[in-house]
Amino acid sequence: MKDLVIGLRAASRDAAGIRDATIAAEKAGIEVAWSTSGGLQADPLVAFAAAAGSTGKIGFGTSIVPTFPRHPLALAQEAIALDNLAPGRLRLGVGPSHKPAVERTYNFDFVRPLEHLREYITILGALFRDGKVSFHGKRLHAEAESTGPVDVKVMISALRHNAFKLAGELAEGGISWVTPKEHIRDVAVPALAEGARVAGRATAPPAVMHLPIVVSTDGQAVFEAAKQQFGFYQRLPFYSAMMVEAGFHEAAGPDFTPALAKGIVVSGS
Numbered sequence: 001m002k003d004l005v006i007g008l009r010a011a012s013r014d015a016a017g018i019r020d021a022t023i024a025a026e027k028a029g030i031e032v033a034w035s036t037s038g039g040l041q042a043d044p045l046v047a048f049a050a051a052a053g054s055t056g057k058i059g060f061g062t063s064i065v066p067t068f069p070r071h072p073l074a075l076a077q078e079a080i081a082l083d084n085l086a087p088g089r090l091r092l093g094v095g096p097s098h099k100p101a102v103e104r105t106y107n108f109d110f111v112r113p114l115e116h117l118r119e120y121i122t123i124l125g126a127l128f129r130d131g132k133v134s135f136h137g138k139r140l141h142a143e144a145e146s147t148g149p150v151d152v153k154v155m156i157s158a159l160r161h162n163a164f165k166l167a168g169e170l171a172e173g174g175i176s177w178v179t180p181k182e183h184i185r186d187v188a189v190p191a192l193a194e195g196a197r198v199a200g201r202a203t204a205p206p207a208v209m210h211l212p213i214v215v216s217t218d219g220q221a222v223f224e225a226a227k228q229q230f231g232f233y234q235r236l237p238f239y240s241a242m243m244v245e246a247g248f249h250e251a252a253g254p255d256f257t258p259a260l261a262k263g264i265v266v267s268g269s
Contacts, residue, residue, distance in 0.1 A: 003206070006032075008034070009063075010022045010025060012047075016047075022048065031058065033051075037064065037065045043078075045062065052082070061091040062091070062092055062093045064156075064175060066096065068108050075092075076144075083150040083151065088151040092152050092153065094154070096110070096114075100236070114162060119137040123142045125154055131148040131150075156173075157175050158175060159238055159242040162191075165192070165194050165195035167191075168192040168196040172205050173205045174188060174208065176188060176207065176210060180248065181209075192207060211266055213265070215267070217269050222261065
């Protein structure tokens with residue numbers, strides 16, 4: 001457990017709330033504040049920049065910034081600025097999001113998301129590591145030079161084996177969401193190690209697990225809370241497939257069950 005890093009989600013509808021939650025988290029001894037980006041939610045990188053001057057060591061994590069709406073160079077510009085303010089503290093989590101969100105919101109074609117993600121983090125990794133990038137792929141192109149290398153850790157969203165393997169190859173971590181604990185143990189961790197071996201890396205990067213906690217011993221109350229927060233995720237194909245793969249075959253249908261809630265949530269007093 002010596003390598004376990006404890007973070008929390010700095011959740012708010014506005015940037016000021018994310019900033020304040022991040023500052024409070026550092027005062028409470030939390031090591032990393034995570035925040036979600038998507039649609040027209042507050043940009044967590046802006047909120048973390050606002051928190052940088054009032055904090056000294058807490059890490060900032062995005063989980064995640066959707067990749068299809070934003071070219072990697074545009075995102076890199078913002079990440080580099082935050083690293084200038086808080087060197088070495090940013091964990092930049094990126095991911096493709098989901099077909100309904102991308103196509104309905106932006107009218108972009110959601111095509112080969114894992115290939116797109118591989119090219120995206122290849123560009124970010126080169127730019128952050130070397131201070132320059134020259135990349136021409138099937139999905140993305142980038143020609144740019146920055147002021148120099150920065151210590152920004154690029155992580156990716158991951159639900160199933162192939163994404164966690166990609167994280168093991170090229171990223172500094174694989175970030176899960178609404179993922180049963182057994183799936184992290186049995187699929188995510190081995191896939192991260194497999195990817196690291198393929199890439200010749202000495203050690204595998206970590207699995208970042210978002211673990212919802214309900215402070216209650218009332219089983220029904222825990223189930224209702226989990227259903228309210230997470231009951232719709234199995235309607236999204238990526239989540240449904242992951243949950244079925246993890247042994248929760250009911251996720252192929254519409255019913256959110258107590259067993260699924262128990263797999264996702266930790267509860268107690």
